[in-house]
Structures are given as C-alpha cells and as structure tokens.
Amino acid sequence: MSHPEHAHADHGHAAHGDHHHEMSFSEKYLFPTDHKYIAKQYMLTGMIMAVAAGFFAYAFRMQLAFPGMSVPFFGVVSPTEYNSLVTQHGSIMVFWVAMPVLIAAFGNFLIPLMIGADDMVFPRLNRLSYQLFLLSAILVVVGWFVPGGGFGGAWTSYPPLSAKAEYSLTPAGSSIWLAAVAVEFAAFLLGGINFVVTAMNARAPGMKWHDVPIVVWFICIASILFMASVGPLIAGAIMLLFDQQLGTHFFDPVAGGDPILWQHLFWFFGHPEVYVVLLPAIGICAEIIPVFARKKLFGYRAILYTGIATGVLSFFVWAHHQFVAGIDPRMANVFTITTVLISIPIAEMVFLYIATLYGGSIKFSVPMLWALSFIFCFLIGGVTGIFLGASGADIYLHDTYFVVAHFHYTFYPIAIIGTFAGVTHWFPKLFGRYMDEKLGQIHFWGTVLSFNLIFIPLFFTGLAGDHRRIYNYNNFAELGTPDLQWLRILATVALVIMLIFQVLFVYNFINSIFKGKLAPTNPWKATTLEWTTPSAQPGHGNWTPETMPSVYRGPYEYSAPGRDDDFHPQNVP
Amino acid sequence: MTDAPPERDFRLVHPAPRARRPVVPSEVIAMLVFVFTEVMFFGGLVSAHTITRSNWPMWPPPGQPRLPIEATAVNTAVLLASAGLLWLAGRRHVEGRARAPLLGAMAAGGFFVVAQGYEWVGLVREGLTMQSSTHGAFFYLIVGTHALHVLAGLGVLVALRARLAAGRLSVDEFTAGRIFWYFVVVLWPVLYWRVYL
Numbered sequence: 001m002s003h004p005e006h007a008h009a010d011h012g013h014a015a016h017g018d019h020h021h022e023m024s025f026s027e028k029y030l031f032p033t034d035h036k037y038i039a040k041q042y043m044l045t046g047m048i049m050a051v052a053a054g055f056f057a058y059a060f061r062m063q064l065a066f067p068g069m070s071v072p073f074f075g076v077v078s079p080t081e082y083n084s085l086v087t088q089h090g091s092i093m094v095f096w097v098a099m100p101v102l103i104a105a106f107g108n109f110l111i112p113l114m115i116g117a118d119d120m121v122f123p124r125l126n127r128l129s130y131q132l133f134l135l136s137a138i139l140v141v142v143g144w145f146v147p148g149g150g151f152g153g154a155w156t157s158y159p160p161l162s163a164k165a166e167y168s169l170t171p172a173g174s175s176i177w178l179a180a181v182a183v184e185f186a187a188f189l190l191g192g193i194n195f196v197v198t199a200m201n202a203r204a205p206g207m208k209w210h211d212v213p214i215v216v217w218f219i220c221i222a223s224i225l226f227m228a229s230v231g232p233l234i235a236g237a238i239m240l241l242f243d244q245q246l247g248t249h250f251f252d253p254v255a256g257g258d259p260i261l262w263q264h265l266f267w268f269f270g271h272p273e274v275y276v277v278l279l280p281a282i283g284i285c286a287e288i289i290p291v292f293a294r295k296k297l298f299g300y301r302a303i304l305y306t307g308i309a310t311g312v313l314s315f316f317v318w319a320h321h322q323f324v325a326g327i328d329p330r331m332a333n334v335f336t337i338t339t340v341l342i343s344i345p346i347a348e349m350v351f352l353y354i355a356t357l358y359g360g361s362i363k364f365s366v367p368m369l370w371a372l373s374f375i376f377c378f379l380i381g382g383v384t385g386i387f388l389g390a391s392g393a394d395i396y397l398h399d400t401y402f403v404v405a406h407f408h409y410t411f412y413p414i415a416i417i418g419t420f421a422g423v424t425h426w427f428p429k430l431f432g433r434y435m436d437e438k439l440g441q442i443h444f445w446g447t448v449l450s451f452n453l454i455f456i457p458l459f460f461t462g463l464a465g466d467h468r469r470i471y472n473y474n475n476f477a478e479l480g481t482p483d484l485q486w487l488r489i490l491a492t493v494a495l496v497i498m499l500i501f502q503v504l505f506v507y508n509f510i511n512s513i514f515k516g517k518l519a520p521t522n523p524w525k526a527t528t529l530e531w532t533t534p535s536a537q538p539g540h541g542n543w544t545p546e547t548m549p550s551v552y553r554g555p556y557e558y559s560a561p562g563r564d565d566d567f568h569p570q571n572v573p
Numbered sequence: 574m575t576d577a578p579p580e581r582d583f584r585l586v587h588p589a590p591r592a593r594r595p596v597v598p599s600e601v602i603a604m605l606v607f608v609f610t611e612v613m614f615f616g617g618l619v620s621a622h623t624i625t626r627s628n629w630p631m632w633p634p635p636g637q638p639r640l641p642i643e644a645t646a647v648n649t650a651v652l653l654a655s656a657g658l659l660w661l662a663g664r665r666h667v668e669g670r671a672r673a674p675l676l677g678a679m680a681a682g683g684f685f686v687v688a689q690g691y692e693w694v695g696l697v698r699e700g701l702t703m704q705s706s707t708h709g710a711f712f713y714l715i716v717g718t719h720a721l722h723v724l725a726g727l728g729v730l731v732a733l734r735a736r737l738a739a740g741r742l743s744v745d746e747f748t749a750g751r752i753f754w755y756f757v758v759v760l761w762p763v764l765y766w767r768v769y770l
Contacts, residue, residue, distance in 0.1 A: 121599045189610060193603045200602060201595035227610045232617025239621065239714065248703045248710040250625070256634065256707045258625055265617055 033123035034540045038130050039109035040430070043423075045137055046101035052141075053092040054499055060085040065485075065492035067472040079471045080169055083152030086469075088144065090155035091177070094273070095184055096137055098415035102280040103226075104133065104188065106422050107195050107219040109430065113530035114213050116204025116549045116571075118541045121197045125190050132187035139180035143173045151177035154469070156266055159251035159259050163243040178241050185230050192223030204529065204571075207551035210301065211570065213528050214555075218283030218307055222276045225311050229272040236265030260325055267318035274410065275314040279307060281418025282349060282378075285371040288425050289353055290556045291526045292368035293360030294566055297556040299352045306345035306352075313342045323394045332391040339389030346382055350375055365524075366440035370421035373448045374413045381409030384459070399469070402462030405455040412451055420447070420505070428523045429530055433516030439508040446501035453494035457487040527569045528555050598745035601752065608756045611722075615760060618718065619767050622711045633708045638699040640712065640769050641692055648688045649765055652723075655681030656758035659730075663751055666744065671737060678754070679730045686723050689716065715768055719761060726757040 153162035165171035249255035549571035
C-alpha cells in the first residue's frame with residue numbers, strides 16, 4: 001500500500017538522492033515499478049500478441065480464398081481449427097492488443113509525463129497490473145495447445161455454443177479462455193484505478209482541469225467506462241464458467257435459464273468497450289494534429305465534453321447487437337435512436353479536428369499521416385455503422401461480412417493506425433532516437449492502402465449475402481460463384497501484402513532503437529510536458545528537483561502571438 | 574486580425590503556482606473507484622437474477638426449498654451492527670481508542686459468515702444445490718460472492734488492526750479500508766431483498 005504522500009512528494013523523494021539511481025537488471029526489466037518500463041512491457045507484449053493474431057487472420061483468410069488448400073506455414077485448416085482461429089484472432093486483437101497497447105502502454109507512458117508527475121500514484125499496483133496481464137496472455141496462449149484446441153465459440157462466446165463442450169468441441173479451451181479474459185480484466189481494473197487517481201492527484205503545480213492534454217483525459221474517461229461496464233460481464237463470465245464446469249443452467253433454456261441474458265451482459269460491456277479503445281486512439285490524434293499543423297487544437301472544451309458525452313451515450317446502445325435475437329421491436333426502435341445519436345459527438349470531434357487543420361501549416365510527417373488516415377478510415381467505419389444501427393436495415397445485414405467490414409473499419413484505425421500514430425509520434429521520447437522517416441512513409445502507404453483493399457471487397461460480399469461464420473463458401477451454390485470468390489481472393493491477397501509491409505515496421509522499429517538518429521528533448525517543437533524531460537530517460541523518475549515543471553497554460557499553444565518561436569510550452573511562464 | 578495587438582494573457586504575470594495538494598486522498602479515490610466497479614458487478618448479478626426470475630410463473634420454482642427468511646433477517650442486523658461499530662472506531666481513531674470497536678466489528682462480521690455457512694449446510698441437506706435449479710444456482714452464486722467479499726473485508730479489517738497495533742495506520746488508509754467494509758455491509762440488505770424476499 002502506497003503512502004499518501006507518495007504521489008505528490010516527488011520533490012522530497014528526489015531530494016533524498018535516489019532520483020536517478022542506477023537500477024539493476026531485474027529492477028529495470030523484470031519487475032519494474034517505473035511507469036515508463038511498464039509501458040514498454042505492455043507495448044511489447046501487445047505487439048507480440050498482434051503478430052499471433054495477424055498470423056491467425058492469414059490462416060483463416062487463406063482457407064476462405066482457397067478452400068481446402070494446405071496453407072503455407074500452417075497446413076490444411078480443419079473446420080474446428082477455423083472456428084478457433086477466428087475466435088482467437090478477434091479476442092486477441094481486442095483484449096490483448098488494443099487494450100494493452102492503447103490504454104495500458106500509452107496510459108502508463110503518457111499520463112505521468114504529460115501531467116508532470118514522476119510516476120503513478122501506486123507504482124507497485126501498476127507492476128501487479130502488468131504481471132496479471134502477462135499471466136492472462138500466457139493463459140490464453142496455453143489455451144491453444146490443450147486437447148481439443150483453442151476456444152472456437154467466437155469472441156462474443158454466445159451460449160449454448162460456448163457453454164457446452166459437446167457443441168464447442170473445446171472442453172478445456174473454452175474455460176481457459178474465459179479465465180484468461182477474467183484475469184486480464186482484473187489487470188486493467190488495477191491499471192484504470194491508477195490512471196484516474198494519478199490524473200486527479202499528481203498533476204504538476206498550476207495544472208488545472210482544462211490544462212490537461214486531451215489524450216490524458218480520454219484515457220481516464222476510457223478507464224472509467226471500462227470499470228463501469230466490466231462488472232456485468234465479469235458476472236456473466238462467472239455464470240458461463242459455472243455452466244461449463246459445474247453443470248449449472250444459467251444460460252440453458254431447457255432448465256429455466258436464458259441464453260439471451262448472456263448477450264445482454266456481454267454487450268453491456270462489449271459496446272462501451274468499443275469506445276474504451278476508441279477514446280485513447282482519438283486522443284492520440286488530438287495530440288499529433290496540432291503539433292504537425294502548428295495550430296491550436298480547435299475547441300479543446302468541445303472535444304473534451306463530446307468525449308464525455310460519447311462515454312455516457314455508449315452505455316445506452318448495446319441492444320443494437322440483439323435486433324435479430326427476438327427483442328421487442330419497440331425496444332429496438334429505442335436502441336436505433338440511441339445508436340444513431342452517438343454518431344453526433346463522434347462527427348463533432350471529426351469536424352473539430354478538420355477545423356484544427358484549416359489554415360495550419362501542415363507537415364505530412366509519419367505520425368501526422370497516421371493521424372489523418374485514422375480520421376479517414378474511422379469515418380468510413382462510422383458511416384457504415386448507421387446502416388447496422390438502424391434496426392430495419394440490420395435485419396438484412398446482421399451477421400454478414402458487411403458487419404465484419406464495418407467493425408474492422410472502426411477497430412483497425414483504433415488498434416493499428418492509432419498505435420502506429422502514437423508509436424511514431426512518441427518514439428523519440430520512448431527510446432531517445434528518431435525512426436527512419438522514409439521507411440515510415442513506405443510502411444504507412446503500404447499498410448493503409450492494403451487495409452482498404454482488404455475490407456472494401458468485404459462490404460460487397462456482405463451485401464451479396466456472405467454470412468460471417470462459414471468455413472467454405474463453395475458448399476453454398478448461391479455464394480460459391482466466381483464473382484464473389486474473386487472478391488474473397490482479392491481481400492486475402494491484400495491481407496498478405498499488408499502483413500508483409502509490417503516486416504518493414506518491425507525492422508524500422510528495432511533498427512531505430514539501436515541505430516536511429518539521436519533525438520533532442522523536444523524534436524517536434526511540441527508544448528506538452530513530456531517533451532521537457534530528457535529523451536533517453538535515465539532511471540526511475542522523470543525530472544530532477546530543479547527541472548520539475550509548473551504549468552502556466554493550456555496544452556496546445558501553437559502559433560502563439562507575440563513569441564519568437566511559434567509555440568509556447570505549458571511550463572514556460 | 575494582423576493589426577490587433579497580441580492579446581495579453583493575464584497568466585503571463587503569474588503568481589507562484591499552487592502546490593500539489595490532492596482534494597481527496599489517493600487511497601480514498603482508489604477505493605471509491607473500486608467500490609463503484611463492485612457495485613456494477615453486483616448490479617449485473619442481481620439484474621441477471623431478476624430477469625431469470627421473471628421468466629418463471631412462480632419463484633422459487635415448485636419443488637425447491639424455501640429460504641430461511643427470519644434467521645437471515647437476524648443475521649442482517651448483526652452485519653449492520655458491525656458497520657456501526659466500525660463507524661465508531663473511525664470516530665475514535667484520532668483519540669487512539671479505535672481498538673475495541675474495531676474488534677467488535679470483526680467479531681460481528683465473523684459471526685455473519687459462520688451463520689451463513691450454517692444456513693448453507695441446512696439448505697444443501699434440503700436439496701437446494703447449484704444444479705437443482707436456476708433458483709439454487711443464483712442463490713449460491715450471489716450469496717456466495719457476497720460471502721467472499723465479507724471474507725475479503727475481514728482480511729482488510731485484520732490488516733487495519735495490525736497496522737493500528739503497530740501505530741502505523743494513517744487516517745486515509747483507515748478511511749479507505751472502512752469504505753470497503755461499509756460497501757459490503759450496505760450491499761447485503763439489497764441482496765437480501767432481491768434474493769430472499
């Protein structure tokens with residue numbers, strides 16, 4: 001238990017001389033309490049899991065494009081393996097890539113640095129959070145290798161498919177998967193508490209609520225959304241685990257249970273979850289766009305309040321996932337209205353970002369390209385969502401590839417584009433060196449163009465009636481036509497191209513850590529506090545007692561009138 | 574716009590920035606956020622129970638044993654008394670006389686769990702199990718989850734007691750620990766109303 005003074009005693013703590021003390025290997029890499037190292041651990045774990053999830057996508061897309069073919073590096077995909085691959089791809093991308101990288105890694109790295117604190121308020125709780133997360137990642141990987149294979153009941157794990165081993169065919173895998181998800185939630189619960197308390201109590205002297213950078217706000221709002229929504233899902237997960245292992249009948253209609261109940265418990269969490277990962281990503285864009293447009297963020301307060309409004313609204317949309325599950329049509333109307341309403345704050349945010357760009361001196365650096373492509377791609381995801389949110393259209397489109405293409409147009413910008421934007425922007429602060437700009441540009445265009453080539457065809461196969469959960473379309477006369485198969489092959493080829501382009505990123509990332517050009521303290525001439533610390537940060541703690549910042553203004557003072565340079569850092573009087 | 578003199582930011586002539594002083598102590602916020610998550614968790618359990626219950630024409634389902642309403646009402650009073658004792662301990666903490674009421678709160682909490690366990694043994698004998706019906710399953714799930722929280726709360730009280738004896742218990746830590754116990758206690762009448770009545 002941390003002592004109450006810990007949070008705001010950075011000065012005193014540092015004065016005792018252990019500010020920049022040399023840390024041992026285990027202190028630094030195995031059991032760190034320093035927020036920067038924990039952030040890197042989260043980021044690295046998330047990236048490794050992303051490689052696995054990308055490989056799974058490759059395997060099942062190859063099966064869909066060339067059914068029955070022996071997939072290179074994998075072999076023939078059996079129907080059970082296919083289910084398992086799709087399930088693991090989805091759950092890993094959401095729970096073990098988007099969550100740890102966007103919330104945990106960027107939250108841990110940015111919150112203390114941006115608010116001028118030396119560490120989180122509860123550093124040891126933070127370490128425990130990562131250790132629990134690592135345990136959950138190990139658990140989910142173990143689940144792939146148990147008899148019967150990894151869980152194959154889709155990441156939404158609807159009962160009765162997920163509840164009974166004779167349906168899911170994965171007696172051990174499904175319980176291990178549930179346990180892994182539960183442990184992971186405990187990890188993010190601890191992390192989220194830490195974020196909120198740190199942002200409230202450890203801000204630099206003079207930093208008022210409206211001087212806090214948007215990304216810090218949004219990660220905290222996302223943490224609150226997560227903590228408010230995860231309870232009912234944990235309740236449902238325990239009930240499902242009991243159905244699997246103890247023979248209870250919570251979701252078994254034959255014995256008085258209710259299978260739709262799970263869908264409500266799951267989506268009460270599942271839909272806010274979309275905004276849990278969206279808010280950090282859109283917050284990262286809010287940091288990058290003013291820097292590379294050299295212009296003050298347009299409408300700081302409007303963006304902040306729309307973020308809060310999005311969070312509140314996100315709790316009232318979940319039943320749009322049950323339009324065909326037999327809910328009352330009058331109820332469906334209510335949820336159609338709330339679902340369409342939530343596009344208003346998001347659209348407002350997009351307009352405010354475009355207004356920030358207007359009249360700015362825009363520099364198309366790699367982080368800026370990622371941030372702008374985030375807005376472009378997410379917009380497509382949002383617009384196609386309107387068709388699915390309207391209960392009438394959804395009855396036709398439900399569970400087709402239109403849905404798959406839609407949510408990939410939201411999740412891909414969030415989990416992949418948002419991460420690349422953040423990593424390329426803060427790379428000089430993370431590792432003290434620049435990333436290679438040329439390789440970054442090639443990687444950007446290769447990734448974004450091939451991403452669009454994957455999912456635009458899938459909108460059309462979905463409209464033609466491709467159901468999501470089909471192993472081999474050649475078994476269906478009206479779907480196995482050459483026109484549709486050609487689109488599926490196009491999507492698969494684009495996926496392979498996109499995955500190959502990621503090799504470039506991995507090379508650039510690792511090479512730049514060791515051999516990149518050395519970066520100064522503030523390479524982008526940005527105003528926020530993280531750019532006042534030395535770029536290759538030594539040891540535990542971010543500032544010396546003398547350089548500890550005080551805050552005099554808001555975070556986005558670019559093109560500030562009456563100054564020699566065009567920006568006015570938060571800590572400069 | 575170009576001719577206008579740059580607007581003078583009044584903060585340019587700044588007073589010394591305020592020192593970092595938290596409005597609410599970190600331990601207390603952390604505990605409040607955690608309790609909020611717990612409230613949502615129990616909200617999920619109770620609403621699942623309410624929905625399942627509404628699917629049945631009568632509840633408890635026919636052939637299932639009745640729950641001991643009166644004995645549990647007494648037990649509820651014991652648990653509420655323990656919260657009162659803990660409140661007293663909080664008030665007396667500054668004067669250094671928190672020891673006796675804290676022990677009393679622990680004793681009352683311990684009595685509650687033991688009485689619950691005794692009740693469970695009887696119900697299992699009467700044939701109410703997790704597999705016998707969704708009624709039994711929800712009963713053991715919700716009441717059992719609460720019992721685990723009472724045990725965790727007793728663990729918190731034991732830790733508080735140890736720190737108090739060592740003279741290292743800060744006011745904020747004591748407040749955070751008490752908030753958890755108050756949550757566990759105040760939750761129970763709600764569960765009693767939804768599950769037993």
